[in-house]
Amino acid sequence: MFPILRHSLKRLAGQILWWGLSLAFLAALLIPFYDSIAQQQSQVTELLKAFPKEVMAFFGNINDLSTPAGYLTIEFFSYMPLVLGIFAVLVGSGLLVGDEERGTLDLVMAYPVSRAAIFWGRMLGFAIAEAAILAVTWLAMSITIAWTSLGIGWGSAALPFVSLFAVVLLFGTLALFFSMLVPSRSMAASLAGFLLVAGYLITSLATLNPDLETINRLSPWKYYQSGDAINGLNLGWLVGLLAASLIFSGLAWWAFERRDIRVGGEGGWHLAGFNLSGRK
Amino acid sequence: MSVNEELAIQTQGLVKYYGRVQALFGLDLEVRQGEIFGFLGPNGAGKTTTIRCLLDLIRPDGGSVRVLRMDPQKEPVAVRKRVGYLPGELHLEDNQTVAGELHYLVGLRGRSVDWQEVVKIASRLDLDLKTPVKNLSKGNKQKVGVLQALMHHPDLLLLDEPTVGLDPLMQQEVLRMIAEEQARGATIFFSSHNLSEVQETAGRVGIIRKGKIVEVAETEMLIQRAIRRVRIRFKQAVDVEFLCRIPGVKLLSGEGGLNATVQIDGEIDSLIKALAAFSVSDMDIERPSLEEIFLAYYESGRKEAN
Numbered sequence: 001m002f003p004i005l006r007h008s009l010k011r012l013a014g015q016i017l018w019w020g021l022s023l024a025f026l027a028a029l030l031i032p033f034y035d036s037i038a039q040q041q042s043q044v045t046e047l048l049k050a051f052p053k054e055v056m057a058f059f060g061n062i063n064d065l066s067t068p069a070g071y072l073t074i075e076f077f078s079y080m081p082l083v084l085g086i087f088a089v090l091v092g093s094g095l096l097v098g099d100e101e102r103g104t105l106d107l108v109m110a111y112p113v114s115r116a117a118i119f120w121g122r123m124l125g126f127a128i129a130e131a132a133i134l135a136v137t138w139l140a141m142s143i144t145i146a147w148t149s150l151g152i153g154w155g156s157a158a159l160p161f162v163s164l165f166a167v168v169l170l171f172g173t174l175a176l177f178f179s180m181l182v183p184s185r186s187m188a189a190s191l192a193g194f195l196l197v198a199g200y201l202i203t204s205l206a207t208l209n210p211d212l213e214t215i216n217r218l219s220p221w222k223y224y225q226s227g228d229a230i231n232g233l234n235l236g237w238l239v240g241l242l243a244a245s246l247i248f249s250g251l252a253w254w255a256f257e258r259r260d261i262r263v264g265g266e267g268g269w270h271l272a273g274f275n276l277s278g279r280k
Numbered sequence: 281m282s283v284n285e286e287l288a289i290q291t292q293g294l295v296k297y298y299g300r301v302q303a304l305f306g307l308d309l310e311v312r313q314g315e316i317f318g319f320l321g322p323n324g325a326g327k328t329t330t331i332r333c334l335l336d337l338i339r340p341d342g343g344s345v346r347v348l349r350m351d352p353q354k355e356p357v358a359v360r361k362r363v364g365y366l367p368g369e370l371h372l373e374d375n376q377t378v379a380g381e382l383h384y385l386v387g388l389r390g391r392s393v394d395w396q397e398v399v400k401i402a403s404r405l406d407l408d409l410k411t412p413v414k415n416l417s418k419g420n421k422q423k424v425g426v427l428q429a430l431m432h433h434p435d436l437l438l439l440d441e442p443t444v445g446l447d448p449l450m451q452q453e454v455l456r457m458i459a460e461e462q463a464r465g466a467t468i469f470f471s472s473h474n475l476s477e478v479q480e481t482a483g484r485v486g487i488i489r490k491g492k493i494v495e496v497a498e499t500e501m502l503i504q505r506a507i508r509r510v511r512i513r514f515k516q517a518v519d520v521e522f523l524c525r526i527p528g529v530k531l532l533s534g535e536g537g538l539n540a541t542v543q544i545d546g547e548i549d550s551l552i553k554a555l556a557a558f559s560v561s562d563m564d565i566e567r568p569s570l571e572e573i574f575l576a577y578y579e580s581g582r583k584e585a586n
Contacts, residue, residue, distance in 0.1 A: 003387035011375075103371030107428070110335050110365035111388040112357045260338040263328075263369065 001117040001124075008125025012091070016129050019087055020136030023080075027137050030075045031144040034068075038149070041066040053208065068150045072227030076141075077160050081224060084168045085196040088130065092175030093189040095122045100262055101185055109261050119253050123176070130168055134161045152230055160229040166241035167224040171196050173248035180255035220244070288313045288348055288436050288467035289334060295342030296329055296491075303329045305491040306343065311469050316462050318482030318499070319471040320574050326491040327471040328368050331438050335365060348436055361392070364429035368440035368471070370421055372413045378402075378424055379409040385428050393432045401427045404453060418445040426454055430461065437461060439470035443477060455481055475574055479503070487574060502573055507545045509566040514538055515559035526554050 037044055044065060064070025096119065099105040108118065138161045142154045175192035182188050203221035206212040216222050223237035289311035296304040304326050311317045321327050332338045333345055336352040336359070345352055352359045372381050386393045402409055405423040416424070422445040429437060442458065443451040451474075458468055458481065472478050478485060479499055487495040495502070509532070517537030524531050529551055534540040544551055548565070555563075 003384065006387075007384050011373075103369060104373055106332075106337060106367050107365075107370065107372070107385075108388065109337055110360055110363070110367070111385065112361040112390070113388050114357050258339075261332075263332075263367075 001113075001121040004113065004118055004121025005125050005128075008122050009128060012125060012129040015087065015091070016132045016136075019084070020133045023083075023133065023137040024140030027076060027141040028144045031141060031148060031150070033075075034071050034148045034150050037071070038066045068152050069227045069230050071150070072152075072160060072230065074227075077164065077226040080164055081167045081171070081221065082196065082200055084130070084133070084164065085171045086193075087133070088168045088172030089175045089189050089192045089196060091126055091129070092172035093179045093185050093192060095126055095176050095179070096256060097179040097185045097188065103263055105261055106263055115257050116253065119256050123173075123249055123253075126172060126176075127169060130172065131165060134165055137161070156230045159233050160225065160227055162233060163225040163229045163238060163241075166238055166245070167220050169245045170220050170241050170248070173245045173252065177248040177252040177255070180252045180259065286312055287346070288315075289317075289469060290346040291330070291333070291343060293343035294330070294333060294340050294345065296326075296333060296338065296340050303491055304333075304340070304343075307488070307491060307493055309486060309493055310496075311467060312484075313467050314462065314465055315484060316458065316468040316470070316482045318478035318485040319469060319488065320475065320478060320485055321471070321488035325488045327488060328440055329491075330488070331365075331368075331440055331469075331471070334438060335360065335363065361389075362435040364432065364434035364437045366425045366429040366437075366439045366442055370425040372416075372421060372424060374412075374414040377410055377412050378407065378416070381413055381424065382409070382428065382431075386431070389432055397433075398427065398431050401430060401457075404457070405450065419447060419450065422446055423450070426457070430457060433461065433464065433466070435466055437466055437468045437470070439468065441472055442470055443472070443474060451477065507543060508548075510542050510544055510548070510551065511562075511564040511566075512540045512542070512555065512560060513562040514540070515561045518558055522554065523551075526550050 048065075065074055096105065099108070109115075138158055142157045145152050145157055171192055174195065175188055178191045179185055179188035182191065199219040199221045202212055202216050203219045206216040206219075206222075220241060223234075223241050225234055225237065287310050289309060291307055291309045294304050294307035294309075295302070307326065307330060309330070319327055319330070329338065333340050334347050334352060336356040339353065347359045348362055350359050376384075382398055386395065386398065399409070402423075405427060407420060407423045407427065411420070413421075413424075422443075426439075426442060429439065429442075437458070439458070443454050446454060455477065458470070462468055470478075470482075482499050484497065485495075485499050485502060486493050514537065520531060520534030520537060520540040523529055523534075523540060523542050527550055528544055528546040530543045530545075532541040532543055542551070
């Protein structure tokens with residue numbers, strides 16, 4: 001599994017660098033404004049009240065803008081799963097099927113490596129890449145926080161990233177699972193991307209419309225703590241998100257163990273074929 | 281399935297569907313240990329599907345497979361450890377050099393490959409390891425494919441069109457390497473559209489048509505027993521009608537009793553014995569190439585279908 005993991009990380013190195021530095025730059029840019037915004041809390045709140053409440057529902061409670069948790073939520077963490085979700089959905093959907101569509105999986109699968117090693121090596125590579133991007137961003141944010149009056153320690157600043165990691169991982173594994181079922185990577189990415197955006201809309205609008213609460217329970221976004229996590233993690237929600245990721249990974253693995261490895265042109269628009277005869 | 285110790289590859293009643301399309305129709309195949317076996321068939325006949333079933337890249341819908349006496353579905357890693365595979369359409373990762381790609385593949389084989397061996401084979405193939413994969417020509421990409429299949433000197437080589445894209449000199453070099461692997465004791469199973477190359481290399485050939493094996497024979501035997509043309513020149517004019525009475529012989533032309541052209545299906549012995557009663561000044565036997573034999577099988581299949 002380790003050669004696969006090492007290779008997977010090598011391939012994702014560019015993405016880790018690009019995403020990590022971009023998000024680190026964004027965090028370092030936004031955090032220093034906290035002091036000036038906190039001083040002008042009343043004017044900023046008045047300004048934001050001019051926006052329709054349906055719009056503001058997507059950013060959290062504007063009255064909390066002067067609190068560290070509220071500021072981090074509104075300025076950064078409220079939309080971050082959507083941004084990193086793009087990375088997760090693209091990487092997750094192409095983790096194995098991308099290579100399959102390019103035809104490079106055929107050769108690797110002819111080597112003495114089990115399907116489980118290939119699957120989990122790639123999966124672990126994806127999780128490590130995501131963690132690395134978040135670690136770089138957290139580092140930049142924590143350094144910048146030290147120059148403000150936010151008063152959040154390095155440990156506390158890491159907690160929203162833990163919650164963010166879990167929710168983004170879930171969408172990545174969902175995309176991976178879809179890629180094992182549908183005929184193409186783009187279709188899997190579209191499906192997972194749709195659920196990512198739909199979950200964001202439902203959870204945001206559920207704060208205005210209680211009728212959406214039932215369906216909101218199915219949205220991973222409901223269990224994402226955003227900036228509030230600096231006051232402590234909801235371990236139940238965190239474990240739930242990680243467990244859901246594990247379940248989708250397990251289902252994707254089950255499917256990968258049983259399906260044919262396609263070469264260019266094979267399979268077409270049929271659903272991925274499985275051997276359900278009981279044998280792997 | 282009874283496992284034959286002498287066989288490197290054994291399939292029985294292999295069936296494979298792609299959706300609603302059936303690719304293999306109960307394919308029975310036996311490849312002996314240590315032989316070079318040529319696998320012939322037109323495009324879409326099921327050659328690549330068969331090879332991919334042997335490596336557990338795809339799962340058959342029926343029948344059984346044994347590779348080196350193992351079931352590839354139950355022991356895929358053990359099978360692949362002893363097999364070298366060259367896919368028909370080789371795709372390599374573009375964002376690295378040839379050396380980077382090969383280091384990765386060597387890593388997947390564990391400690392069974394010596395890097396010096398990789399360098400040695402690359403040198404024989406005139407392959408520059410520092411070239412970025414994306415800059416490789418089709419022929420050079422094929423060399424990488426051949427190299428990675430041979431680098432661990434496997435017990436069984438599964439080669440799907442091994443010389444495609446290579447220049448004639450390099451084709452000869454690859455065929456030499458294949459022969460060396462056989463001399464070492466390896467079994468070679470290869471598909472090719474270059475029939476003269478199969479004729480030159482393979483001890484036995486199998487012809488697959490529409491997902492079924494239609495012929496397996498020693499390459500020489502297949503050529504020997506195929507229909508051939510014989511031109512006979514007699515010293516004196518004779519009544520060539522006697523040729524029609526020889527079993528398996530068909531008279532095609534008999535110009536003035538001095539020249540005759542016949543087509544013979546099967547052994548030539550009876551014709552020689554019949555000709556012994558006459559004075560023959562010259563005789564020319566046209567041996568068909570493997571290509572003609574293959575085309576005959578393919579054509580007969582088309583006629584059957586029609």
